[in-house]
Amino acid sequence: MPLTRWTNKASGWFKQSLPGYCAFCLSPGQVSSGWCQECFDQLPWNLHVCCQCKEPLSHVFANAQMLCDHCQAEKPAFSMVTAELLFEGPVRALIHDFKFHASPRAGMLLAELMLANTPRCLGEGLLPVPMHHMRARERGFNQSYWLSEQLAKRLALPLINAVCVKQLPAQHTLSRKERASNLVGAFRIDGPVPGHLTIIDDVVTTGATGQALATVALRAGATRVDIWAIARTPLTHS
Ligand SMILES: [Zn+2]
Ligand SMILES: [Zn+2]
Numbered sequence: 001m002p003l004t005r006w007t008n009k010a011s012g013w014f015k016q017s018l019p020g021y022c023a024f025c026l027s028p029g030q031v032s033s034g035w036c037q038e039c040f041d042q043l044p045w046n047l048h049v050c051c052q053c054k055e056p057l058s059h060v061f062a063n064a065q066m067l068c069d070h071c072q073a074e075k076p077a078f079s080m081v082t083a084e085l086l087f088e089g090p091v092r093a094l095i096h097d098f099k100f101h102a103s104p105r106a107g108m109l110l111a112e113l114m115l116a117n118t119p120r121c122l123g124e125g126l127l128p129v130p131m132h133h134m135r136a137r138e139r140g141f142n143q144s145y146w147l148s149e150q151l152a153k154r155l156a157l158p159l160i161n162a163v164c165v166k167q168l169p170a171q172h173t174l175s176r177k178e179r180a181s182n183l184v185g186a187f188r189i190d191g192p193v194p195g196h197l198t199i200i201d202d203v204v205t206t207g208a209t210g211q212a213l214a215t216v217a218l219r220a221g222a223t224r225v226d227i228w229a230i231a232r233t234p235l236t237h238s
Contacts, residue, residue: 023109024090034112043113044086046232053207054081056235070176076207077214078199078225083232084117087203091231095202099143107143110202110230111150118155119228123196126152127217127225129209130164130187147230148200160197162189162213176206183212189220197222201229 021028024039033040048057050068053076057066070076085091091113098106128148136142145159152159166186171179199213204227214225 023105033116034109040116044088044091046084046086049232052076052081053078054083054204054232055207056086056232058235070207076211077218078207078210078227080119080121080226081204081207081210081229081232082117082119082227083204083229085113085231087231087233095230099139099202102140107146108150111147111154114147114151114228114230115154119198119226121196121226122155122157122198122228123224123226124194125158125160125197126155126228127160127162127193127197127199127213129199129201129213130162132164132167134167135164143202144200147202151200151228160189160193160217162187162216171205171209176208179206179208180211183208187213187216189216191220193217193220193222195222196224196226198226198228201227203231203233204229205233 022036022039023034025036027036029036046054046056049055050057050071051065052067052071055068055070057068087095094106094110097103098110126148128142128144131139131142131144148159151157164186165188166182168182168186171182174182197217199210199217201210204210207227210227214227217225
């Protein structure tokens, strides 16, 4: 179980891995994407999900086209969500190193993991989740923008810019309802936007950020907005 071995290591350990070696188990060989097939297969895949927002579902239904309670109650502003991994184990550790230690090696691996699950239709532009300039100054970079730049280069798509005009409290401390009300008026998009665009985020938690940004993009003239993230938080009762 190479990945289990990796998970037990301290966060940041994978920074020592070298090109040509699996970032997770350090085994050498045919590693063109940064990992070996065995470790890739063992990643925490987000398999039993709402078909619209990709929230993990508590029960596995025979019908694959199942909607979660939230999407059944109200249709989200966004259309498709791609979030193929769960925010846990090695994925959580990688995202932590990327966001809080600004590790470009972790960032590149995460971009590669996203590209390994590229949505079939991305539209005409990528829209990074914007960060308030005070938060960006604190952190030193905006992780969604950094990922979007890598993906845009690889996929030859333009970046569409939005701004965050409201200082938001740390979202993870808030309930689903509080997140949604905090995000009212938080984003602005100036200028024309293409008809179909894809929001880029690192982790989708309740979908409130994507909902708020998609609503603004639709008001700015988009006709379809999708979300493409690395991971979805595991099932909670938020
Ligand atoms: Zn491996
Ligand atoms: Zn849903």
